[in-house]
Amino acid sequence: MQLPEQQVAVLEAASADEATSVDALAERADLPPETVTGAAFELETEGLVAVEERVDETVTLTDEGADYATATLPEIRLYEAALEAGADEEPVQMGQVIGASGLEGPQVDIALSNYARKGYGTIDSGEITADPDADPSADAEANALEALSDADEAPVDAVDVDADTIDQLDRRGLLERRESTVREVILTERAVTELMAGIETAETVGQVTPELLTSGDWEDVEFAEYNVEADAEEFEGGKVHVLRQMSERVKDVLVGMGFQEMDGPHVDADFWINDCLFMPQDHPARTHWDRFAMEQPSHIDELPEDLVADVERVHREGLGEDSEGYHSPWDEDFARALALRGHTTSLSTRYLSGTQIGEIEPPARFFSVEKAYRNDTLDATHLLEFYQIEGWVMAEDLSVRDLMGTFEEFYAQFGIEDIQFKPHYNPYTEPSFELFGTHPTTGELIEIGNSGIFREEMLEPLGVDCDVMAWGLALERLAMLTTGAEDIRDLHGTLADLEFLRNAEVTY
Numbered sequence: 001m002q003l004p005e006q007q008v009a010v011l012e013a014a015s016a017d018e019a020t021s022v023d024a025l026a027e028r029a030d031l032p033p034e035t036v037t038g039a040a041f042e043l044e045t046e047g048l049v050a051v052e053e054r055v056d057e058t059v060t061l062t063d064e065g066a067d068y069a070t071a072t073l074p075e076i077r078l079y080e081a082a083l084e085a086g087a088d089e090e091p092v093q094m095g096q097v098i099g100a101s102g103l104e105g106p107q108v109d110i111a112l113s114n115y116a117r118k119g120y121g122t123i124d125s126g127e128i129t130a131d132p133d134a135d136p137s138a139d140a141e142a143n144a145l146e147a148l149s150d151a152d153e154a155p156v157d158a159v160d161v162d163a164d165t166i167d168q169l170d171r172r173g174l175l176e177r178r179e180s181t182v183r184e185v186i187l188t189e190r191a192v193t194e195l196m197a198g199i200e201t202a203e204t205v206g207q208v209t210p211e212l213l214t215s216g217d218w219e220d221v222e223f224a225e226y227n228v229e230a231d232a233e234e235f236e237g238g239k240v241h242v243l244r245q246m247s248e249r250v251k252d253v254l255v256g257m258g259f260q261e262m263d264g265p266h267v268d269a270d271f272w273i274n275d276c277l278f279m280p281q282d283h284p285a286r287t288h289w290d291r292f293a294m295e296q297p298s299h300i301d302e303l304p305e306d307l308v309a310d311v312e313r314v315h316r317e318g319l320g321e322d323s324e325g326y327h328s329p330w331d332e333d334f335a336r337a338l339a340l341r342g343h344t345t346s347l348s349t350r351y352l353s354g355t356q357i358g359e360i361e362p363p364a365r366f367f368s369v370e371k372a373y374r375n376d377t378l379d380a381t382h383l384l385e386f387y388q389i390e391g392w393v394m395a396e397d398l399s400v401r402d403l404m405g406t407f408e409e410f411y412a413q414f415g416i417e418d419i420q421f422k423p424h425y426n427p428y429t430e431p432s433f434e435l436f437g438t439h440p441t442t443g444e445l446i447e448i449g450n451s452g453i454f455r456e457e458m459l460e461p462l463g464v465d466c467d468v469m470a471w472g473l474a475l476e477r478l479a480m481l482t483t484g485a486e487d488i489r490d491l492h493g494t495l496a497d498l499e500f501l502r503n504a505e506v507t508y
């Protein structure tokens with residue numbers, strides 16, 4: 001019989017009498033464990049070995065756990081200080097004992113919350129007592145920490161610590177549990193027979209190399225077969241963040257649909273963020289409740305004078321016979337105030353006004369995928385900052401059909417075919433629509449964007465005399481639909497779920 005070199009090595013290292021772990025075989029055969037696992041599976045298909053699997057739970061101490069293993073648990077330090085202060089005789093002021101214990105910061109709370117639970121004494125109205133019969137050397141948690149720090153990454157069964165103590169240490173964040181699959185290999189009878197008859201080593205090649213290709217040797221060598229089921233080492237390499245992947249993909253799609261990208265400041269004057277959008281200055285979204293104002297610098301230097309005058313005129317008086325202005329105060333200083341943009345529609349007003357890249361002639365399509373900032377209450381669908389997919393199309397005679405058709409075409413590229421529209425109100429669009437999509441796992445309808453056709457009152461001061469349809473869509477919400485994430489906080493921010501980010505696929 002002929003077998004590849006690594007399989008022969010594994011056969012020779014294994015035994016017919018007792019199962020040997022992959023790690024032990026790897027050491028004996030001087031091969032990486034992944035290679036041994038791969039070879040073992042090959043040998044199993046040949047009927048030469050049996051591979052048995054079991055899941056071992058191992059525990060390791062966290063950094064905090066390791067610290068306590070060397071420097072004793074905070075509650076024991078508190079007990080020792082309490083004894084020292086005579087708290088076994090009569091209650092002592094807590095502050096005095098804590099001071100003497102040398103405990104600091106969060107350790108104080110940790111000590112206090114475990115002290116009474118473990119029967120070291122009582123804590124009542126600022127005084128502490130120590131039970132003279134308590135015995136720190138019999139503290140199950142302290143002893144377990146010591147046992148575990150000696151047996152690094154020990155399988156739970158192998159250390160002499162009871163399950164309740166392990167649970168308790170786990171709750172305290174002092175250890176980490178991990179599961180690992182242990183594979184053991186045992187020779188079959190057939191393998192024993194074959195080994196006695198002698199097994200030859202077949203030269204096989206595991207990888208095509210440039211040398212093999214240029215020399216032409218690839219034609220003669222024998223290639224090792226792939227075993228796609230073999231376990232390989234898990235490799236957590238760097239990876240493009242899910243949202244970044246999503247944003248790149250959105251940009252590709254929009255560029256494919258003929259859009260050009262806009263760019264502009266994150267901090268901008270309220271003039272560009274709101275006034276140019278015919279947003280009245282007393283609109284609730286313009287109060288400090290919603291907006292992150294800039295303190296330094298607080299106001300923009302430059303604004304195009306003519307445009308300011310035109311915007312003010314329309315705010316005050318409206319436009320033409322059918323339009324009413326707001327007849328409310330309009331203050332230029334208020335318009336100059338700087339804030340983190342609450343939407344990226346500030347980029348659209350800059351571009352439409354002709355001040356960003358010069359006059360834009362219809363037909364034209366522009367987009368951005370950029371951050372916007374809002375003082376929202378954090379929840380499963382809201383963060384303080386998010387990415388908006390801003391966009392607009394400037395052309396003659398646009399209608400709601402064009403708007404809806406554009407969304408259908410856009411979302412279809414992500415496999416989303418069931419968007420729904422709901423009539424809405426924005427001061428700057430008429431008509432306006434909110435967009436909704438169905439979450440793939442919860443089935444809930446979630447709002448994914450806001451859109452409409454810009455009003456005359458907005459376009460006339462900007463100097464645009466044809467139709468413009470526009471939207472702001474939420475990148476995170478789109479990502480929730482494509483990745484199945486149920487909570488936006490899993491995607492980014494301090495609570496992001498690393499496991500999810502490692503494994504989530506952006507599908508489209």
Ligand SMILES: N[C@@H](Cc1ccccc1)C(=O)O
Pocket residue numbers: 342343344345426429450451452470471472473
């Ligand atoms: N600015 C709107 C989105 C929008 C842009 C353009 C037109 C209509 C709506 C928002 O943030 O919700």
